Amino acid sequence: MSRYTAAEIEARWQQAWDDAGIFRAKRSKNKPKYYVLEMFPYPSGRIHMGHVRNYTMGDVIARYKLSTGHNVLHPMGWDAFGMPAENAAMASGGHPKDWTYGNIDDMRGQMKPLGLSIDWSREFATCDPEYYGQQQALFLDFLDKGLVYRKNAVVNWDPVDMTVLANEQVIDGKGWRSGAEVERRELTQWFFKISDFSEELLEALDTLDDWPAKVRLMQENWIGKSRGLQFSFERTDDGDPIEVYTTRPDTLMGASFVGISPDHPLAKELAESNPEVAVFRAECAKGGTTEEALEKAEKLGFDTGIKVRHPLNPEWELPVWIANFILMDYGTGAIFACPAHDQRDLDFCRKYDLPVIDTFFALQDPQPVGTEAFVPPKTDKVKWVDHFTGIDEATGQEAIDATIDFAENAGWGTGVTKYRLRDWGLSRQRYWGCPIPVVHCDACGVVPEKKENLPVELPYDEGGTPIDFATPGNPLDRHPTWRDCTCPACGQPAQRETDTMDTFVDSSWYYARFTAPRATTPTVMEEAEYWMNVDQYIGGIEHAILHLLYSRFFARAMHICGHLPKKACEPFDALFTQGMVTHEIYQTRDANGRPVYHLPEDVEEGRLKATGEAVEIIPSAKMSKSKKNVVDPVNIIEAYGADTARWFVLSDSPPERDVEWTAAGAEAAHKFLSRVWRKARDLADMRDEGVKDLDQSLQEIMDSYELGINAMDDELMRAMHKTIDEVTKGVESFGFNAAIAKLYAFFNQLSKSSAAASVQWRAMRVLAQLMSPMTPHLSEEIWTMLGGEGLVAEAPWPEADAAMLIEDTVTLPIQINGKRRAEISVPKDMDKAEVEKVALANDAVIRSLDGAQPKKVIVVPGRIVNVVI
């Protein structure tokens, strides 16, 4: 054989792994277990570079752990429910189920050639009734434990299509299909009581040492614990209280009005008798439900005419306004505003000509307020001008705490801890999701379905005629027979719940299901006990909050219901968040000015290949199907092989950082692998051509190597051990790109080395091993060519010999006043004083000193010398 033929090599070794069954995970007492998991994919139809990157990283870890003696679990499945399947059915006919399973087959077919060390026997899709039936069982258990309940919540409502819209389906405040202005509307929905766990989820973040600090911080801010003051303003007309919650009680003396949410009970009550209030509330209900839309919306206010008294001064009356920026979900849905020390309040007061009190705390002296509020940093000491709390200087937090104490002592307020975290609404008015297993009965109310009736399966058709997905709304709502059932409690005719579950529910426990994927209960304790927790979880940073927080909640809830051991309450021991693969977005506009997106492969030099129309280029963003800025890895694999694709996605970018995909570079990766293959072949040929005693001396050299016999051999062996050390550290710390750079350097040295054939032979075999987590097929091939026994995948990972890592002399840079001016070479363990002497004898130093004495000489052993003049 004279050429590196990836396709042939890869097919052969994948077959060999399959035959040996080495990736099939079984419980074992002899080896430590290691569970590595990558966030499972949504079956959109094609794998993309982000998948290749994600699964290759996980595979490197899995293969490395296998060769370091671990019992590895590395499963794969499909996050298969969700909107795109319904959209596809809506756009081009067909059925979400057929579309989804077809996509899964396609994507599995695209993934398998990557040679991932996955235990495919554990594969499942969340849309399998065997999976979502167990999810329904979990729901019933949660219901039993009081972890699920119903309440009203707002949704995006499209008044033309008469349907609920996802946030993604609201574009610039309008429905994506109808173009109608979206409204907010209340519906009764199911909620998980995640808020019961706010404190626990917050505190436990401190135990997640192997999670990125940024993710822990984001979750901490998301949970948003705050200690504030709750108290009432008394109405001047009827004496009724308006209860407010504030995290800034220290600004109470700057209050200029009391604001209530448009959804506050008082606002609703006023709307009943006052049409103007009703109109204002309707105005506030326009637009989508996202926090971003609410926060960025123009601030609107309405004066109710009601007045309230300031708690510290009955003579001081404040107006009560309805304001659209006050959320009913947080606190009491009512606040007081302090324009001097809050920019949003100030803007609002200026807009509606409300009174603005001069600043009354300050870093220097109080200032009259113009257009900018004075907001001192929380940690800065602030002078306290109004003395009602008895303190006159404090940091922000001290002032807040003092005010709370003051109010509690005076008896007009209570310190209250609140969390920003809201309960998790799981109801979705859609077909392609896990049905919520409850029944609505006129006599009995909401009744849970009996466990023996699970799964409550989605109907495939309507008694022989296909379900109509083209009509807006949830097809389950209008299904002629599925909805009708009997009440599990009384046996009378009743109706099924037609809402399905949020797809985040599906992905909140799949990691546990992988430990017993075919069980007839959600989990099997013995298996969960053995395999949990996930030792290394890998996925996109975009999941830093929702998916990971929901999973942490779900694991706790499953533990409470006896489905997971206590230790699994934090299910992911270590988390690595990879960056995204990004690409430019190519856009044109249709006749209505709406954006139309184009695939990179359809664009050439800024123009559409088909029509020559110029495209607008939008800067790189996360590859997403809806923006069509995706690159198909299948082309790369077909052209160069899986090892090239794997090597390439790992080599060019640090894993945690976003990487912009460019076509150039895959070629280079392939060239390198070809060079490695050729070198291995040349070494193998040497044996075949009978280079004297190669096999025998190889055996000797494999057992041990003694330094000092031959300088060339020493050099290569030292480099080899250094590379083993660096690559091992690189793999363990997700420094894949740096590890690959070291492998390049080592191979470059090997290919130029004139060391003995047997020494080169040894170096090459170790190189193949070190590369094997990244390029498993090529490594197997080389391993076998060079007489390795068995599979390299199962061969023990090479160990660096510490004695070979020690250098006798080191090169120290000499800085003069922090700028590098010279180098000296000194024995490694020379003491500081000696080093200083040598440094001061250096020509460049003598020249710079010009006879003077240095002010200071800093010697950092093994690092640097700095002479301060």
Add this chain to the structure above:
RNA sequence: GCCCGCGUGGUGGAAUGGUAGACACAGGAGACUUAAAAUCUCCAGGCCGAAAGGCCGUGCCGGUUCGAGUCCGGCCGCGGGUACCA
């Protein structure tokens, strides 16, 4: 708006507070070849200089330090999340 990141040559990027630019891509020069491809060797941050060497340089402004890409403060730009995209 708010929370969290990121910003280094023509490009991807390397660098426990200690020689900025490892390793690679693209580029240039050369070897081999009838030729091309492939392969191999060498060069390469910018400016000045024949060279030795010098000056500048990690988004911008300032600070801490003997020493800052790295730590701190303030900006600018880009990205992720923002609870119904997954």
